[in-house]
Amino acid sequence: MMTNKVLEFTNVSFHYQATNASKPTAIFDQVDWHVHEGEFVSIIGPSGYGKSTLFRLVTGLENPDSGEISLNGEVTTKRLGKVGYMPQQDLLMPWRTILENVQLPVELQGGKPTADQIIQLLADFGLAGEENAYPGNLSGGMRQRVSFLRTILTGSNVLLLDEPFSALDAITRLTMQEWLIDQWQKLDKTIVFITHDIDEALFLSDRIFVLAERPVQTIREVIVPLSRPRTMRDLARPELMELKEQLISELRSEARL
Amino acid sequence: MKKITSYSWSILFVTILLGLWEISARLYDKSFLFPSPSAILIRLWELKTELFIHHLPPTALTILIGLSISIMLGSTLAIAMYSKKPIEQAFYPILIASQTIPVIALAPIFVLWFGYSIWSKVAVTVLITFFPITVSVFDGLRSSDRNLRELMLTMGASAKDIFYKLDLPSALPSFFSGLKVAVTLSVIGAAIGEWLGAQAGLGYFSRRMMTQFDSAAVFAPIVLLSAVGIIFFLLVVVLEKHFLQWRNHQ
Structure with missing residues (x-):
């Protein structure tokens, strides 16, 4: 599938300044990453591995120390107002x-x-x-x-959703996931979705990106081998169970550190 | 119906208290020292023209002008302190320190500066109400949600947008709390101002009656002062209900 890259990181490095309470923390080290137009991708990873920082970089709340971020084919540091961001709490x-x-x-x-x-x-x-x-x-x-x-x-044509369903109960969550896919197919938008729920990521995404090192040097890509429309039952297929096992062990080996 | 029951206990308590007062005042029977509530009410009725026409308007005006100045100055200072850190660092300690000055002790100097005009009383009222308003607006502004601020930034909001659409609405509940405190204090401020030198006003009248050993007439304007305080307070409550309608939907 050769479509336009709506979002692209080239050699992006980023660290947080030292504060009274913490040492300087490197989050990204020369990371390359991109998302195609119209894709639904998820980002998974343990807490504190740069998921939120990735979003702050994409929205323009932060800018990289070095490297470039391009949005809709244009390299720019002024991304505020150009990417739709949906926070974890509804913040109404x-x-x-x-x-x-x-x-x-x-x-x-x-x-x-x-x-x-x-x-x-x-x-x-x-x-x-x-x-x-x-x-x-x-x-x-x-x-x-x-x-x-x-x-x-x-x-905005690119929407970032930051664990939007994490505070909902299981049933509501399931309904909301199906509803979201429905909306995405109607709206013709690119969606980047943060979650730490592997099932959610598998069910929703075309591709999953795993953030599992500190600082992040490569973002590992996992292609979800499912066509659409999907149902929750598809997740019970052997190849998906295997993929899920693999992702869990990958995240767990990091989270234990 | 619920409202009525929630007030009934305090009404009962006040009634008992007034009853005890009435009985003991009648037993003591020296009305020039210790008047009964009924004597005060009768005196209030006898003095109604003088009190309502001559003494209530200047006091109410003092309160209104004083409060308006406090709201304007206090909110301006609070906004300045919120937007510029050096201003906060310069003014916040002074603001706190100003509260340790006994205002009553300062009041004579205002009489010296502003004479017996309304402005000496307004100055006392401002001095006493400025603090709660400034602090409540400042704290209210600081309570605005940091995450919401960042969300607005991602939507391309300017500093002005964030101030008007986020900071100000966030400060409103706290502002009204401060205003309620200020309204009750403003009545005290106006009365103190009038004690020190005035030609009219409820505080002035009360003090003048003291020198005439007419204690029922000392109390009568105090009843009115308290009524003025309650009316202004209720007015603030009505305004608060109007501007913070959303709080009924929590």
Whole structure:
């Protein structure tokens, strides 16, 4: 599959400055990595191995010490406002209604959708009639859908989702995963998804990237051997069980250190 | 219905207290020293024109002007301290230190500076209400969510966007808490200011009646002062309910 690279790291190195509480920590050491247009990729790895740093670099909250990051084929250090980011906690503003929350990126960037169009989108997301509710009134799953819609309305073609379902219960989570795939297929966006749930990564992704060294020198790529549409039952196939075993042992050998 | 039951205990307690006061005042029977609540109410009624027409307006005006100045100055200082670290480091210690000054002791100097005009009383009110407002706005601004701030940055927000759309709304609940404290203090401030020198005002009237051994007339304006405090407090509660509607949906 030869498509455009929407996101590319070339020789990227990054470390956090020393603070009073910690020594300088190298996170990435000359890393190359890329994501194709329209892909769904996941990033897995134990806590503290640079998943969040990777997101901070992609969104432009941080810039590399050396090396280049290119977005849609353009090398730039000013990436803020160009990548849609969905945080782990929904981070909805409690003082704004659902409609006002979703409108935030539109307000900030002067985008197109009108309130009526957004209300229609909310309905498509299973949130019909909730536009004037406050986040405090919604369930966790609904809040995550609002947060996802807000991310989409940034208008960016690359969406980064940072463990968006980790706080949900198992059943809601499963529904949300299927719902997310559905949305991704409709929306024609590139999705980079952080998780530490291997099943989730296998079920959702075209490719999985494993961050399992410190500092990260190579990001290992795992191609998921499944066509779409998928069901949860596909994960029980022998070749997937084997892949899962392999990923678990890889992450475990690191996590034990 | 729930509201009524939640207040009923305090109403019962106050009624018992007033009852005891009434009985003991009647037994003691020296109304120029220790008036009964009913005597105070009667005196309040007798003095109604004088109190409401001549003495209530200047005091209410002092409170309003003093509070408005405090809100403007206090919020400005809080915002300045929040946006520039050196300003915080320069002003925060002074702000705390200013609270150790006994305001009552300073009040005569205001009379010296501003004379017997309304401004000497306003100055006392500002001095006493400035602190809770500044601190509450400052703490409110600092409570804004760091993660939300970063999320807004990833959406391309400017510093101005973050201030207006994140910091200010985050500071609002804390501002209203500070304002409630300030409103009650402002009544004290206005009364102290008036004791020291005034031609009219509830605090002034109360003190003048003291020199005439009319203790029921000392209490009557105090009842009014307290009513003014309660009314201003309720006003703040109404405003708070209006601006923080979302808190009913938590």
